[in-house]
């Protein structure tokens with residue numbers, strides 16, 4: 158008995174790195190997986206069917222159930238085809254894992270419009286396109302009187318949560334996915350759809366050279382991230398929505414949500430610049446202290 162027996166999931170960018178580890182882990186827990194991967198280069202160029210095909214082969218060799226999809230996540234028609242493939246091949250769809258991603262790292266003054274657009278297209282539009290069609294599918298089932306217990310996971314990043322030099326485009330997209338997750342969680346809870354974000358860290362071609370091998374357990378292995386994703390798709394996570402799970406270097410936990418920091422309200426008149434100047438030094442000091450407390 159696996160924790161995901163009977164579950165049908167689409168994992169995007171599942172031909173390599175984290176997506177591959179996700180697909181193998183979900184399948185090992187009993188899920189049937191649509192292994193999507195365009196097979197592009199790290200910067201988004203080109204395409205190649207072999208990464209997705211190889212993962213499907215690995216899943217099947219281990220006794221699991223999977224089918225390949227070579228579509229581009231940022232194309233609405235190809236994203237719709239992924240949903241249709243899941244339903245046609247496996248009879249249902251329970252989960253969508255928006256994982257596909259590319260990098261175009263540059264300092265902002267060297268970043269081209271194309272570098273900006275390419276990153277927004279794959280991460281933001283790609284997550285929108287597949288999620289859009291999956292939500293339409295599940296909403297139609299609910300309208301038809303069926304009960305739905307579906308999961309969407311979007312992939313954010315420490316860059317999006319905390320910022321990282323040279324990744325203004327990527328960080329903006331990854332922070333955008335948190336806003337997308339929080340908003341969508343509120344929109345679709347009534348249909349039985351939970352939406353969470355995963356902020357992973359792992360040694361893949363995207364992070365080559367950043368993370369050394371540790372002694373003992375290889376804490377930065379992609380396989381060390383996927384079990385938390387599998388848990389998010391399992392029955393045990395029912396009711397959990399609108400959160401960001403941080404999973405890296407052996408850690409599993411929640412990112413603290415955005416919350417109001419130190420603030421003052423003035424209700425008897427509009428603020429003047431002098432009023433702001435009167436309260437800000439104290440607020441700034443409280444803010445600095447509260448930020449230092451968290452580090």
Ligand SMILES: NC(=O)c1ccc[n+]([C@@H]2O[C@H](COP(=O)([O-])OP(=O)(O)OC[C@H]3O[C@@H](n4cnc5c(N)ncnc54)[C@H](O)[C@@H]3O)[C@@H](O)[C@H]2O)c1
Pocket residue numbers: 169170171172173174175176193194195196197198199201208228229230231255256257258259279283312313314315356357358359360361362363364
């Ligand atoms: N590796 C890390 O430490 C790390 C940290 C934070 C976030 N992430 C995020 O995790 C996700 C996976 O990253 P990874 O490190 O495994 O990278 P990776 O480059 O190893 O894998 C990404 C996969 O996405 C595929 N892909 C790219 N564009 C696509 C498209 N338009 N349609 C379909 N597939 C496409 C690629 O072919 C590739 O196989 C990404 O969203 C990344 O931003 C990774």
